[in-house]
Amino acid sequence: MHMDRFERTKLIDRPDFSFSGTDIKQALFCRKQLSFDNCLPMKKFLLLSFILLGTFAYAQPDTVKVGTYVISVHDINFHEKEYTARFWLWFVYGNPDFDFSNQLDIPNAKEIDEPEIINDSIEGKAWAIMKMKATMKESWNVKDFPFDQQHLRVQIENTLFDNKSLIFVPDLKGSKYDVKEAVDGWEITNFKVSAGTNDYETGFGDNRPGRNIQNFSTFLIEMDIERDAWGLFMKIFLGMYIAFMIATISFTPHPSEMDPRFGLPVGGLFAAVGNKYIIDSLLPESSEFTLVDTLHAITFIAIFGTLLVSAIALRQFDNGKKELAERTNRRGARIIFGLYILFNLVFIGLALT
Numbered sequence: 001m002h003m004d005r006f007e008r009t010k011l012i013d014r015p016d017f018s019f020s021g022t023d024i025k026q027a028l029f030c031r032k033q034l035s036f037d038n039c040l041p042m043k044k045f046l047l048l049s050f051i052l053l054g055t056f057a058y059a060q061p062d063t064v065k066v067g068t069y070v071i072s073v074h075d076i077n078f079h080e081k082e083y084t085a086r087f088w089l090w091f092v093y094g095n096p097d098f099d100f101s102n103q104l105d106i107p108n109a110k111e112i113d114e115p116e117i118i119n120d121s122i123e124g125k126a127w128a129i130m131k132m133k134a135t136m137k138e139s140w141n142v143k144d145f146p147f148d149q150q151h152l153r154v155q156i157e158n159t160l161f162d163n164k165s166l167i168f169v170p171d172l173k174g175s176k177y178d179v180k181e182a183v184d185g186w187e188i189t190n191f192k193v194s195a196g197t198n199d200y201e202t203g204f205g206d207n208r209p210g211r212n213i214q215n216f217s218t219f220l221i222e223m224d225i226e227r228d229a230w231g232l233f234m235k236i237f238l239g240m241y242i243a244f245m246i247a248t249i250s251f252t253p254h255p256s257e258m259d260p261r262f263g264l265p266v267g268g269l270f271a272a273v274g275n276k277y278i279i280d281s282l283l284p285e286s287s288e289f290t291l292v293d294t295l296h297a298i299t300f301i302a303i304f305g306t307l308l309v310s311a312i313a314l315r316q317f318d319n320g321k322k323e324l325a326e327r328t329n330r331r332g333a334r335i336i337f338g339l340y341i342l343f344n345l346v347f348i349g350l351a352l353t
Contacts, residue, residue: 090171100130101117117131142290195220312332
């Protein structure tokens with residue numbers, strides 16, 4: 001009769017299977033007398049030994065040595081929260097029941113292409129090599145975009161055997177990445193592979209006691225990437241800065257000239273809003289106030305400040321205070337220019353650090 005680990009443990013705990021030093025001595029005595037049938041202690045001793053050996057053998061999961069070589073990470077899409085990864089995987093194992101060509105899973109992947117598989121043997125063990133391509137889902141951290149740093153994570157599991165039967169052992173020495181082609185436009189600052197455990201808080205339909213949580217061994221590929229983003233920064237924020245400059249030209253006409261002093265800031269405001277919509281189309285939705293949101297908010301407030309200064313100067317001019325109106329215009333321009341540059345430097349510096 002087949003007994004699982006839990007049933008074997010219950011059997012060992014039964015009183016009629018208890019042992020003492022006297023039982024062992026009696027068993028040895030019976031062996032000397034060559035009479036097995038009349039020696040109950042001898043029977044109990046041998047039976048317990050077989051149960052303990054079977055339990056120990058059952059409790060030891062098979063190990064699988066696994067490694068990777070990352071070929072490339074490309075098609076990074078912030079808006080769709082995904083990227084594509086191409087990489088080699090290899091598995092070295094002794095259990096013939098393992099079949100990674102049919103049992104491999106990447107839980108954090110959107111889509112997995114059919115892999116190229118090479119099956120061989122090495123040092124008396126099975127050796128499976130697989131060329132993988134997967135579209136990965138990723139929750140991008142865009143708080144400091146475009147000066148962002150991202151953490152990529154690929155999680156490998158066996159779909160059939162949990163960690164009671166299979167444990168991954170990472171090939172730390174052999175796991176590497178293509179330095180030249182790995183991530184176009186980005187630099188890998190940290191690369192590591194490790195083994196862990198993924199807990200599923202369900203028995204997958206098995207409602208027996210102790211089966212409500214399933215644990216699977218995982219192989220993790222992790223990378224930290226960053227980029228030199230000044231070129232990208234100028235591309236996406238150039239329109240915003242030009243919109244601000246257009247708005248500030250309104251300080252040059254005389255305070256009494258209403259059309260250019262109010263028309264230019266309004267035009268600059270519409271240009272800044274359009275630039276914001278374009279950048280937002282590239283990024284995922286986020287409830288967090290990002291660097292993009294902060295710099296555009298500063299620009300909106302600064303443009304509103306130009307309109308406010310023009311309105312105050314015009315009011316003073318209409319009241320016959322011409323010198324005060326011109327002085328308000330000059331001071332307002334200096335204050336808005338100075339604060340705009342200061343706040344931009346502060347928030348960009350925080351993003352860089």
